[in-house]
Amino acid sequence: xxxxxxxxxxxxxxxxxxxxxxxLTQLGLTSPRVFxxxxxxxxxxxxxxxxxxxxxxxxxxxxxxxxxPRDIDVxxxxxxxxxxxxxxxxxxxxxxxxNTSFSSLMSTLNTNLSSGGTIFFRQGTYNVDSPITFxxxxxxxxxxxxxxxxxxxxxxASSTITHTGSNVTIARLTVNGNYPTNTSNTHxxxxxxxxxxxxxxxxxxxxxxxxxxAGIANGLISNCIITGANVSNVSLYGIWCxxxxxxTISKCIIxxxxxxxxxxxxxxxxxxxxxxxNSSSSGGQVAVGDSAAMTTVKNCVFDADAGAGDGIEASGxxxxxxxWCIIGNRISNQSGSGIVMNGGALINKATVIQGNIIKNxxxxxxxxxxxxxxxxxxxxxxxxxxxxxxxAYGVGTGTNxxxxxxxxxxxxxxxxFRPRP
Amino acid sequence: xxxxxxxxxxxxxxxxxxTSGAGNIGNVSQSAAVPASNTTQxxxxxxxxxxxxxxxxxxxxxxxxxVATAAGNYTFKLGLGETYSVTYSGAPTISVYCE
Numbered sequence: 001x002x003x004x005x006x007x008x009x010x011x012x013x014x015x016x017x018x019x020x021x022x023x024l025t026q027l028g029l030t031s032p033r034v035f036x037x038x039x040x041x042x043x044x045x046x047x048x049x050x051x052x053x054x055x056x057x058x059x060x061x062x063x064x065x066x067x068x069p070r071d072i073d074v075x076x077x078x079x080x081x082x083x084x085x086x087x088x089x090x091x092x093x094x095x096x097x098x099n100t101s102f103s104s105l106m107s108t109l110n111t112n113l114s115s116g117g118t119i120f121f122r123q124g125t126y127n128v129d130s131p132i133t134f135x136x137x138x139x140x141x142x143x144x145x146x147x148x149x150x151x152x153x154x155x156x157a158s159s160t161i162t163h164t165g166s167n168v169t170i171a172r173l174t175v176n177g178n179y180p181t182n183t184s185n186t187h188x189x190x191x192x193x194x195x196x197x198x199x200x201x202x203x204x205x206x207x208x209x210x211x212x213x214a215g216i217a218n219g220l221i222s223n224c225i226i227t228g229a230n231v232s233n234v235s236l237y238g239i240w241c242x243x244x245x246x247x248t249i250s251k252c253i254i255x256x257x258x259x260x261x262x263x264x265x266x267x268x269x270x271x272x273x274x275x276x277x278n279s280s281s282s283g284g285q286v287a288v289g290d291s292a293a294m295t296t297v298k299n300c301v302f303d304a305d306a307g308a309g310d311g312i313e314a315s316g317x318x319x320x321x322x323x324w325c326i327i328g329n330r331i332s333n334q335s336g337s338g339i340v341m342n343g344g345a346l347i348n349k350a351t352v353i354q355g356n357i358i359k360n361x362x363x364x365x366x367x368x369x370x371x372x373x374x375x376x377x378x379x380x381x382x383x384x385x386x387x388x389x390x391x392a393y394g395v396g397t398g399t400n401x402x403x404x405x406x407x408x409x410x411x412x413x414x415x416x417f418r419p420r421p
Numbered sequence: 422x423x424x425x426x427x428x429x430x431x432x433x434x435x436x437x438x439x440t441s442g443a444g445n446i447g448n449v450s451q452s453a454a455v456p457a458s459n460t461t462q463x464x465x466x467x468x469x470x471x472x473x474x475x476x477x478x479x480x481x482x483x484x485x486x487x488v489a490t491a492a493g494n495y496t497f498k499l500g501l502g503e504t505y506s507v508t509y510s511g512a513p514t515i516s517v518y519c520e
Contacts, residue, residue, distance in 0.1 A: 394428070397466070407422075408422040408425060409422065409423045410424050410425065411425045411428075412425070413427030413428050414426075414427045416427075
C-alpha cells in the first residue's frame with residue numbers, strides 16, 4: 001500500500017506520534033506496531049520494524065513510497081474519481097482499474113472480491129448510473145457523510161444499491177436518491193438483504209420510496225441520518241425492516257418521511273433515535289408490519305409529525321402481533337395520538353408502556369381502545385401545556401370493559417383536556 | 422387503574438349500573454343508580470367501594486357467596502373482577518366510589 005493510502009488507513013488504529021515515529025496499535029493487539037516515517041536522511045530501502053512484524057515486509061516501492069504490511073491495510077480497493085474516469089486502486093498490487101461508469105466499476109470490484117474485502121471511497125460524488133449489487137461480503141467505507149456521495153442517476157426502477165453479502169459494514173457515506181431530479185426508483189436507495197450487517201454513519205436523503213430497506217437478519221443500523229423529501233406521498237419510509245427479524249436501529253435521525261420513519265418487523269429494537277415531521281400522508285412515525293412481535297422503542301424523541309399520524313403505532317396488524325415495550329420516550333405534538341394500540345382484529349398480545357412523557361397530542365396520549373388487552377401503562381406523564389389543550393385524554397381505554405386485562409397505575413395526568421383514562 | 426395522579430381517586434359515580442341484566446361497574450356513569458335485582462355486576466377499571474343501605478333486600482352476594490339476607494347498612498370494598506349482586510323487592514340505596 002502506498003504512503004498516500006496509509007494516511008487514510010491509520011484512522012482505524014490507535015495512533016501516537018513521537019517525533020518521526022508513528023505507533024500504530026491495531027485493535028485486538030496488546031503491543032503497538034511501530035513504524036518510522038521516511039525522511040531525507042534515509043539511505044536504505046528497507047525499514048526495520050519491531051515487535052510483531054516478523055515475516056512482514058516494510059519497505060519502499062519503486063516510487064519511493066512506503067509500503068506497509070498487508071495485514072495493516074484494511075482496504076482492498078481505494079476508489080476515486082479523476083473527473084473523467086472512476087478508478088479503483090488495488091492496494092496490494094497498485095494496479096488501477098478504470099471505468100467511465102461507476103456502476104460498472106463496482107460490478108468489476110464485486111467480481112474481483114469474490115471472497116470478500118473492503119472498498120474505500122475517497123471524497124467525491126459517484127454517479128450510480130445503473131443499479132449496483134454487491135453479492136459478496138464486501139465492506140463499503142466512505143470518507144464521511146457528505147464527503148463520499150453515491151448519487152442516483154440511473155433511470156432503472158430497481159434499488160440504487162443492493163447488498164446481499166453478510167458480515168459486512170457499510171459506513172461513512174451518503175446515498176442521495178436525487179429526488180425530484182430522479183423519479184425512477186420504486187424500491188430503496190440502500191437495499192440490505194444479507195445477514196449480520198452493520199450500517200453506520202450513513203446518510204440517506206432525497207429518496208423517492210424507501211431510504212434503507214433493511215431486510216437484514218441480525219443487523220445493526222446506527223448513527224445514520226435519513227431525510228425524506230418532505231413531499232406528500234414521497235419518501236414513504238425512512239427505514240423499512242419488516243421482512244426479517246433481529247435488528248437494532250440506534251442513534252438515528254429520521255425525518256420528513258411521508259408514511260413512517262421506521263416500518264419495523266419482528267424483534268426490532270429502536271433506541272436513542274430522533275423522529276420528526278414524518279407521517280405527512282399516513283401512519284405513525286414508527287409502525288410495524290403484519291404479525292410483527294417483540295418491538296422495543298426506548299429512549300427516543302418524537303417531535304411533531306407532519307399532520308397525518310401518531311407517534312408510535314404499537315400494533316400487531318394481525319392477531320399474532322404485539323409484544324411491544326415502549327420505554328423512556330418523549331413524544332410530543334403528534335397530530336393524532338402519542339401511542340396508538342389498534343384493537344379489534346389487530347389486537348395486541350402484550351404491550352408495556354412505561355416511563356414515557358407524552359404531551360400535547362392532538363387526540364390521546366395513549367389510545368388503547370377498541371378491544372385491546374394485556375397491556376400495562378405505568379409511570380408515565382401525560383400532559384398538555386398548550387393553550388388551548390388538545391390532548392383529549394391521557395389514556396383512552398374506552399368505556400368500562402372496552403379494553404381488558406390491563407394495568408394503569410402510578411402515572412401523572414395534568415392539563416389533559418379531559419384527563420380520563 | 423390505580424394511583425394515577427390527576428385521575429385517582431375518581432370518586433363517586435352516578436348511575437354506575439346498567440338498567441337491566443348483568444354488567445360491569447366501571448368508572449363512568451351508565452343508566453341506573455341500582456342494578457336490576459339478582460344480577461351480577463363485575464368491578465372493572467378501578468377498585469370500588471360500594472355502600473348499600475335500606476330497601477327490601479333478601480340477598481346480597483359478593484363473588485357469588487351470600488354475605489347478607491336482609492336489609493342493612495353494608496360497605497363492600499371490591500377489587501377488579503370481583504362481583505356484586507343484590508336481590509330485592511324494594512330497591513336499596515347504593516353509592517359507588519371509585520378509587
